[in-house]
Amino acid sequence: MSTLNALSKPIYLDNNATTRCAPEAVAAMLPFFTEQFGNPSSMHSFGAKVASAVKTARASLQKLLGAEYDSEIIYTSGGTEADNTAILSALKANPEKKEIITTTVEHHAVLHLCDQLEKEGYTVRKLKVDSRGRLDLDEYQALLSNKVAVVSVMWANNETGTLFPVERMAEMARAAGVLFHTDAVQAVGKLPMALKHSAIDMLSLSGHKLHGPKGIGALYLRRGVRFRPLLRGGGQERGRRAGTENVPGIVGLGVAAELALEHMQEENTRVRALRDRLQHAILSAVPCCFATGDIDHRLPNTLNIAFEYVEGEAILMLLSKQGIAASSGSACTSGSLEPSHVMRAMGIPYTAAHGTIRFSLSRENTVEEIDRVAAAVPDIIAQLRKLSPYWSGDGPVSDPAKAFNPSYA
Amino acid sequence: MWDYSETVKDHFYNPRNAGPLPEANAIGEVGSISCGDALRLMLKVDPDTETILDASFQTFGCGSAIASSSALTEMIKGKTLDEALKVSNQDIADFLGGLPPEKMHCSVMGREALQSAVANYRGTTWKDDHEEGELICKCFAIDSAMIEKTIRANNLCSVEQVTHYTKAGGGCSSCHEGIEEILARVLAERGERFSPAPPPAKKPRGKLSTLERIRRIEQVIERARPNLQRDHGDIELVDVDGKHIYVAMKGACAGCQMEALTLSGVEQQLIDALGEIVKLVPVKSTRSPSALSPA
Numbered sequence: 001m002s003t004l005n006a007l008s009k010p011i012y013l014d015n016n017a018t019t020r021c022a023p024e025a026v027a028a029m030l031p032f033f034t035e036q037f038g039n040p041s042s043m044h045s046f047g048a049k050v051a052s053a054v055k056t057a058r059a060s061l062q063k064l065l066g067a068e069y070d071s072e073i074i075y076t077s078g079g080t081e082a083d084n085t086a087i088l089s090a091l092k093a094n095p096e097k098k099e100i101i102t103t104t105v106e107h108h109a110v111l112h113l114c115d116q117l118e119k120e121g122y123t124v125r126k127l128k129v130d131s132r133g134r135l136d137l138d139e140y141q142a143l144l145s146n147k148v149a150v151v152s153v154m155w156a157n158n159e160t161g162t163l164f165p166v167e168r169m170a171e172m173a174r175a176a177g178v179l180f181h182t183d184a185v186q187a188v189g190k191l192p193m194a195l196k197h198s199a200i201d202m203l204s205l206s207g208h209k210l211h212g213p214k215g216i217g218a219l220y221l222r223r224g225v226r227f228r229p230l231l232r233g234g235g236q237e238r239g240r241r242a243g244t245e246n247v248p249g250i251v252g253l254g255v256a257a258e259l260a261l262e263h264m265q266e267e268n269t270r271v272r273a274l275r276d277r278l279q280h281a282i283l284s285a286v287p288c289c290f291a292t293g294d295i296d297h298r299l300p301n302t303l304n305i306a307f308e309y310v311e312g313e314a315i316l317m318l319l320s321k322q323g324i325a326a327s328s329g330s331a332c333t334s335g336s337l338e339p340s341h342v343m344r345a346m347g348i349p350y351t352a353a354h355g356t357i358r359f360s361l362s363r364e365n366t367v368e369e370i371d372r373v374a375a376a377v378p379d380i381i382a383q384l385r386k387l388s389p390y391w392s393g394d395g396p397v398s399d400p401a402k403a404f405n406p407s408y409a
Numbered sequence: 410m411w412d413y414s415e416t417v418k419d420h421f422y423n424p425r426n427a428g429p430l431p432e433a434n435a436i437g438e439v440g441s442i443s444c445g446d447a448l449r450l451m452l453k454v455d456p457d458t459e460t461i462l463d464a465s466f467q468t469f470g471c472g473s474a475i476a477s478s479s480a481l482t483e484m485i486k487g488k489t490l491d492e493a494l495k496v497s498n499q500d501i502a503d504f505l506g507g508l509p510p511e512k513m514h515c516s517v518m519g520r521e522a523l524q525s526a527v528a529n530y531r532g533t534t535w536k537d538d539h540e541e542g543e544l545i546c547k548c549f550a551i552d553s554a555m556i557e558k559t560i561r562a563n564n565l566c567s568v569e570q571v572t573h574y575t576k577a578g579g580g581c582s583s584c585h586e587g588i589e590e591i592l593a594r595v596l597a598e599r600g601e602r603f604s605p606a607p608p609p610a611k612k613p614r615g616k617l618s619t620l621e622r623i624r625r626i627e628q629v630i631e632r633a634r635p636n637l638q639r640d641h642g643d644i645e646l647v648d649v650d651g652k653h654i655y656v657a658m659k660g661a662c663a664g665c666q667m668e669a670l671t672l673s674g675v676e677q678q679l680i681d682a683l684g685e686i687v688k689l690v691p692v693k694s695t696r697s698p699s700a701l702s703p704a
Contacts, residue, residue: 309469310469311445311446311469311470311471311474312471313411313471313472314421314470314471314472314474314475317418317421317422317472318422321422339445350445351469354445354469386427386428387424387427387428387466387467387468387475388467388468388469389438389447389448389449389467389468389469390447390469
């Protein structure tokens, strides 16, 4: 590690995992741990002040999402609870319908729930993606029927940033009389939204993905959509989500929503330009690597690069040594032995799928940081390729499949 | 990020003996690209003394795979092949100051590469009996392939039995759902349905006559045999002496790494069938029950 790098501030490029809670959000939350500690359901002044703050935050979210009514926002503990609530509510509210449509590349909050529901007798139709992570809308149209209780499709993929045409898909679902839910955890705060003009019935979001606190999220539920709560108990959230509200989290989320709206333009110009600068620098300097996903239709902050013939965790460790934080879809970072289900769904070869690195930026990143990362990556990849049995000198061995002949495969 | 020891980090950041070894006369290649790790171990062996004069590696793998490979080369240099073969995967992990349970397969890969390289030097082919699958029990580092194999070999039908045979699920219990999924899949293959309900409570039994007791023992042994025979092994009842039941392990089962697991599984079935605690003892011979010698 160079002295310069050792003395430099660490660089955080793992914002799709979580973001730093904005200082403004933290400051707004603090009083709700101390002097404003009342229960918003209480009928006295301690509760009334707090209830007002909860209402203000709801209005901020309504504005960010372009929802028609603030009452369409239900607070949850995060994106996972919102996803689970949406899908399970749709099934319970439509007990005669036993089919679910989703995709092979959803977040595990949706996929693992669907796997469980399949064991309980539901039929889950998983839309496949092509090598760029894109859906086939004709296949989707063919699956829509009056047997389907709900469609759940992510707005943006957390690994590649690939955007799905959820507004169009919601219209198709509505035409078929099917409820449409989107896991928009990665998209909210990065893309302009106008839900009141869309056919989207339910949408999940999470606070800590948009510079809010962890442990708070929300489910958008279009007015009039039949709903069954996941948690039952008290009458909080109009009886749609029982449990005393996480007031500091809600206040922090509200401020984060305001800030996200304020910085939306920056996200789509300056941050996008930084992402493209990093992509160009790495792809130009490192042989045998490529950006995964639909690079023309993806989140402005996300860059996922597959480095062939090296393994992701090893790359992350060397990046970390230089103070650079990113993430990997490689098997070894998760304890599983299979590479990311998203990479497998796109058919990325194993020699590349295990070497994927996701760089996810935020409005806090600078051009100097991006240039430092771009300068560090080529040496790291070259260092690891020197160890790889699939690499020789300046390039891959002539036939990687034959060059290495293990006793089991 | 994994909680790696300082030694693991040192061997990862400063790998020893990395890269091709042009003078190598023994090469072992193991790994599974689908699982994300592959290792080529190269040795330079003195033909007169079978001493490893030099060793190097190339690895496609994670931090602990690289560290394990580096450690292995350091551990075996200067040893004879026979001495090197005594290095276990646990020795590699210990050398590194420990590995996370999820990463123990990296040390196993090192051990296997060594076996493969020695076989290559001696002109034979090393055949692994290792299958990798998703890690199910993180407490005891047991993967799905091992659980599936054990369920099939022993006709298991409950999580409790899987724990008896493999240890999987015997720790924090967070993997019980995963084990149930494997049970459901394997039982479905043989036309049975997995029931997560605990087995019905055993009815108290009256005391068995000696003949009934031996018949039940024979029935249990006979039930176990077809599965073992499919794997080119067998088990035979030799003698019964009070609480001790003597059996001979045959064919591939004799000396198999899974022998202890197989025996403990059969022992559990005997305990269930007899309603008493018994001890299953492997012996070498079926010919002379009066002169039984432990295997």
